[in-house]
Amino acid sequence: MIHPSTELRLVNPHVGYGVFASKAIPTGTLVFVQDPLDIVISPEQYQALNEVSRQHAEKYSYLDARGYRILSWDGAKYVNHSCAPNTMSTGWGFEVAIRDIAAGEEITDEYGLFNLEWEMDCCCGHSSCRSRIRPGDAIEYARRWDKELRRALQHVPMVEQPLLAQLDEVSHHSLQQYLNGTKRYRSVRHLLLKRAAADGNVAC
């Protein structure tokens, strides 16, 4: 489920639709949480899809650490990538605003954390654009992204959290423990398919 203070807009004919903040969303706000209405497609179910459904799933879903595809039921599936995104997936799976997002600003995300199966061209236009988004980006940039997320997560208890009630109980409890200092930080490396994580020799 995407944050309620968002709306779908056409970015341009080339990019298609994107998700925009309809009100200011401060750093530390949960912006996306997987909820029970999202469609979860197992590798077997994916293989059994016809070509049209498979293309739709490829375009609009992301792969979790188990290799399952998560296809959001709402506008979340239209969030575009930026190499300087304002939201990012955490090791718990939910997405958080890593900086203040102004009303009217497009919500953007780091696709490098979605277990990409192939490279994608990027035309985000940011000065730090990587030009290509690669399956190995998550391994290469995990340390930097974790640092950004750690900084943003400090704000979680201080801002309004309309999506917190949608967070699954285990993740919610684990997040609370991290925030009160009784549990270690959960790296974005936990989002990676097990094989990819092993290839990158990451353990935490």
Ligand SMILES: [Zn+2]
């Ligand atoms: Zn880019």
